[in-house]
Amino acid sequence: MLTPSSASPLRILVAPDSFKGSLTADEAARHIAAGVAAVLGSSADIRTLPVADGGEGTLEILVAATDAHLVDVPTTDALGRSRTGRVGILPGGRAIVEAAEANGLPHVDDQPLRARDADSAGVGALVRAALDAGADELVITVGGSATTDGGVGMLRALGARFLDARGRELAAGGGPLVELATVDLSGLDSRARHARWRIACDVTNPLTGPDGAAAVFGPQKGANPADVAALDRGLDTLATIILRETGIDMRSVVGGGAAGGIPALLHAVVGAELEPGMDLVAEAIGLADAIRASDLVVTGEGSLDAQSLRGKVPGAIAQLAGDAGVPVIAIAGRVTLSPTELRSAGITAAVPIAPGAATIDELLTRAGELVRDAAERAASLITVGAFVATRSSLSVAGHPLSDSAPAGSPPEEPSKEKVHD
Numbered sequence: 001m002l003t004p005s006s007a008s009p010l011r012i013l014v015a016p017d018s019f020k021g022s023l024t025a026d027e028a029a030r031h032i033a034a035g036v037a038a039v040l041g042s043s044a045d046i047r048t049l050p051v052a053d054g055g056e057g058t059l060e061i062l063v064a065a066t067d068a069h070l071v072d073v074p075t076t077d078a079l080g081r082s083r084t085g086r087v088g089i090l091p092g093g094r095a096i097v098e099a100a101e102a103n104g105l106p107h108v109d110d111q112p113l114r115a116r117d118a119d120s121a122g123v124g125a126l127v128r129a130a131l132d133a134g135a136d137e138l139v140i141t142v143g144g145s146a147t148t149d150g151g152v153g154m155l156r157a158l159g160a161r162f163l164d165a166r167g168r169e170l171a172a173g174g175g176p177l178v179e180l181a182t183v184d185l186s187g188l189d190s191r192a193r194h195a196r197w198r199i200a201c202d203v204t205n206p207l208t209g210p211d212g213a214a215a216v217f218g219p220q221k222g223a224n225p226a227d228v229a230a231l232d233r234g235l236d237t238l239a240t241i242i243l244r245e246t247g248i249d250m251r252s253v254v255g256g257g258a259a260g261g262i263p264a265l266l267h268a269v270v271g272a273e274l275e276p277g278m279d280l281v282a283e284a285i286g287l288a289d290a291i292r293a294s295d296l297v298v299t300g301e302g303s304l305d306a307q308s309l310r311g312k313v314p315g316a317i318a319q320l321a322g323d324a325g326v327p328v329i330a331i332a333g334r335v336t337l338s339p340t341e342l343r344s345a346g347i348t349a350a351v352p353i354a355p356g357a358a359t360i361d362e363l364l365t366r367a368g369e370l371v372r373d374a375a376e377r378a379a380s381l382i383t384v385g386a387f388v389a390t391r392s393s394l395s396v397a398g399h400p401l402s403d404s405a406p407a408g409s410p411p412e413e414p415s416k417e418k419v420h421d
């Protein structure tokens with residue numbers, strides 16, 4: 001613990017997720033570190049370790065932690081427009097594919113969102129490029145998608161066919177799934193069938209129902225109530241037909257509702273293994289060891305809420321830090337958890353970045369500055385804790401020091417007049 005007389009600096013690990021729409025995890029880490037350093041200076045040894053949970057930005061973090069190199073791939077966004085995505089290729093036949101490089105929400109925010117039309121075919125193009133590079137083990141990160149098509153577009157790009165009752169190919173997107181009658185998997189790329197698929201999921205939601213892909217995540221992808229109902233029916237139709245083809249019920253897959261249902265379809269068709277994205281990333285970057293080597297962890301993300309404690313970066317870090325006996329401070333765009341909820345989760349303190357009443361646009365535009373300012377406030381809390389710890393450690397023979405006694409002086413001997421029954 002840092003005290004004014006500490007011989008060695010306080011070891012602080014700065015390990016945030018991205019602040020969606022404003023800062024990458026690496027940018028957030030650098031701003032937090034700058035804010036902490038501005039207050040603590042040489043009394044802190046600060047290490048940055050950006051983190052992700054399987055959502056957008058995971059590719060860069062995994063590439064930085066491994067021997068992977070990035071390859072540019074021609075693909076399409078969720079509305080079918082051409083764009084260039086990236087795939088991480090590793091030695092030994094492994095590849096990292098971030099679905100959001102193709103079907104991510106940021107790539108279609110230049111126009112009103114069309115939830116029923118959004119399609120995952122671009123993700124299939126990324127996978128095909130990884131297979132062409134010789135990959136036989138695919139790590140797929142699926143967070144941050146704009147699609148709710150059950151992964152149909154992705155498998156169509158790899159050779160599968162999804163037909164209506166007249167034998168016609170369905171149109172792109174999740175909306176047409178209500179017309180699905182037949183699935184033809186005979187043309188699916190054989191390399192995809194034989195590859196090992198590992199899906200990094202950042203949620204545990206099922207495919208359908210009130211907690212499913214359409215109901216929970218559809219609105220943030222532009223779905224109104226009628227769209228949500230139609231998309232949920234379509235996913236249920238897809239699940240029924242895939243059950244008939246494979247014997248596996250997509251609706252029973254924990255986490256199958258991530259990315260509009262991509263994990264559920266890949267599990268049923270190619271045997272994909274679903275893994276908590278945070279666990280996969282933590283192992284790759286050595287997060288547990290980094291926490292154990294620290295005296296304090298500062299984490300953060302855009303919104304610190306109930307979801308943060310269910311497989312997201314702050315909750316996972318708090319759990320690892322709690323096991324190691326290391327305190328955690330969180331910095332966030334907004335904090336909706338109560339002090340009791342924070343303490344129960346193992347988060348000592350949470351500092352929102354908003355300086356007062358502020359619009360979303362202001363928070364996004366000034367995110368870097370505001371995160372740094374919040375980190376300075378957090379560092380000030382650290383100095384207060386250090387001072388209190390020092391005062392406590394200087395008490396003598398069980399007698400706490402008072403303001404009238406100089407530090408280090410012995411306790412006053414009680415006089416006879418001061419002794420009472």
